Amino acid sequence: MKLGLFGGTFDPPHNGHLIVAQDALIALALDRILFIPARVPPHKRHLRITPAALRCAMLEVAIAGNAQFAMDDLELRREGPSWTVDTLRALRERDTAAELFLLIGADQYADLATWHDAAEIPRLAHVVVLARRGERPAGARVVDVTRIDISGTEIRRRVAAGQPIRYLVPDAVDAIIRREGLYRTPAR
Numbered sequence: 235m236k237l238g239l240f241g242g243t244f245d246p247p248h249n250g251h252l253i254v255a256q257d258a259l260i261a262l263a264l265d266r267i268l269f270i271p272a273r274v275p276p277h278k279r280h281l282r283i284t285p286a287a288l289r290c291a292m293l294e295v296a297i298a299g300n301a302q303f304a305m306d307d308l309e310l311r312r313e314g315p316s317w318t319v320d321t322l323r324a325l326r327e328r329d330t331a332a333e334l335f336l337l338i339g340a341d342q343y344a345d346l347a348t349w350h351d352a353a354e355i356p357r358l359a360h361v362v363v364l365a366r367r368g369e370r371p372a373g374a375r376v377v378d379v380t381r382i383d384i385s386g387t388e389i390r391r392r393v394a395a396g397q398p399i400r401y402l403v404p405d406a407v408d409a410i411i412r413r414e415g416l417y418r419t420p421a422r
Contacts, residue, residue, distance in 0.1 A: 238267040239325070239359065240337045241309070241318065243275050243386065245284045246411060247296040248403045250384035252303075254364045257379035258337050259302055262362065267337075268306045268325075269293055272316035276350065286310045288414055295406035319351040322358035334359035343371050393417035 238258050244251065247269070255267045271289050283289075290307060297303035308324055309316040318336070325334060336359040338346070343363045346352055355361060363374040366381045389399050394417055399408055411417060 235266070235329070235331070236262065236264045236333045236335065237325075237329075238262065238264045238335045238337050238362075239270060239321070240267055241270040241272060241316070241321065243283055244269065244271050244289050244293050244296075245386050246289070246389055246403055246407055246416070247293045248384045248386065248389060248407070249401070250382045252296060252404070253382060254379040255303065255337070256300075258335075258362065258364055258377050261377040261379075262335055264302075264335065266302050266304060268304055269297060270306050270309055270321060273310045273312060274315045276315045276317065284416060288410065288416065292407045292410050295410065296404045298406070315350075317350040319349070319354050319358070322355060326358055336361050337364055337377075339363070340365045340369050340371050340374075343374055390417040394419055 238255070240251070240255050242251070255269070258264065259267055271286065271293060273286060290305065290310070293305050297305060309321055312320065322334065322336065325332070336355065338361065340363050346355070346361070349355065360375065363371055363376045364379045365371065365376045367378045370376055384402050389402055392399050393411060399411070
């Protein structure tokens, strides 16, 4: 089985996440994409993050209806920082036959050498950069994806300002954000 691994805080999950995941699924002929929400993103430890249960609820409704998309709460069940290498080791141990594809952005790829136990990551999974057409980070395996300039930061800012987020997130995600009163304070 060919598994694409797409990690992040997903705070909130948005249409940009779904579009690039679908593009990677097709381009790499993957069987499934696992969306892996981070418990404690090492690069965002200083930020306030929406509780995991709410991020999972939003992610579940965002990917509902696509049988090739699934959420894996592996990082949420583990204490401490959500190191990618630990996640890859756990997935490799859980399914030794799976071919793993770590899906990351060009910005993440530029910093990959600084990640915890970075040298081990390409031994555990194929590292694939999801890039805009024409972006070619040196030495990277690249998949061209449809990039729409949507960010969680901008969505949170819009909600705090009372602006609509329709078309930026799936309607079911918007409903959870409104029902739970998320992001009403200024973006962090």
